Amino acid sequence: GAPTLYALAGMGAVAAAVLGAPISTTLIVFELTGDWQTGLAVMVAVSTSTALASRLVDRSFFLSQLERRGVHLAAGPQEYLLQMFRVASVMRGPLDDRAPDEARLWDLIGNGVYVDANATLEAAMPIFDKSGLPFIPVVRLTGAGKSPELQGALFHVDALKAYNRALAATAEEEHS
Structure with a gap:
């Protein structure tokens, strides 16, 4: 084969493994060259590099870097949206009319549920x-050694409402 064929196959293999996009890489090279023999060579190289890269790195190189930083984009918005809300911003304070009885809250704290x-x-x-x-x-x-200070109560329904609003806003942003 020509050196150009090996160069394209090698570049396609590296790009597919790093980007995590083997099909796109193969199609791009095929569209650029228009040669089915080059496309076939790239397809073999891309398949091999993708199989090897999937054993070493989960998904793509870029998603692996984000995972190391604690950003879970690969799982979708349902995974990372829970990290965006602090409990203090969703909880009901002790002066809220719908807050539970303080004695019940202290009983739960005593049982380690907080x-x-x-x-x-x-x-x-x-x-x-x-x-x-x-x-x-x-x-x-x-x-x-110090006892915790009671700040309020987090209701499951309030947490789910905040999460649902964030999911809806993300979906609206994606589809607008």
Whole structure:
């Protein structure tokens, strides 16, 4: 084969593995060259590089870098939106008319069922799943050996409403 064929196959293989887009890479090279033999060579190289890269890196190089930084884009908005909301912004304060009884909240805190006010909904949702409660106490942890300060209560329905509004806004933005 011509050196050009090997160069295109090599570039296609590297691009497909790094970008995580083997089909797009193959089609681009085929459209640029218009030669089915080059397209076939690129397809073989892309298939091999993609198979090897999938064993070493999950999805693409760029998504792996984002995962290391704690940004979970590959799973879609349903994954990263829970990280955007702090519990303190969604909770009901102690002066709210719909807040639960303070004695009940302290009882739950004594049983180890509570969430920190600085935590995100990503940390709070598993607590709802495990406990099956309609609300959980929100506390501010003051330090080792000190009792937590009661800040209010996070209701499951309020957390789900905030999450649903964020999902709807994301969907509207994507489809507008």
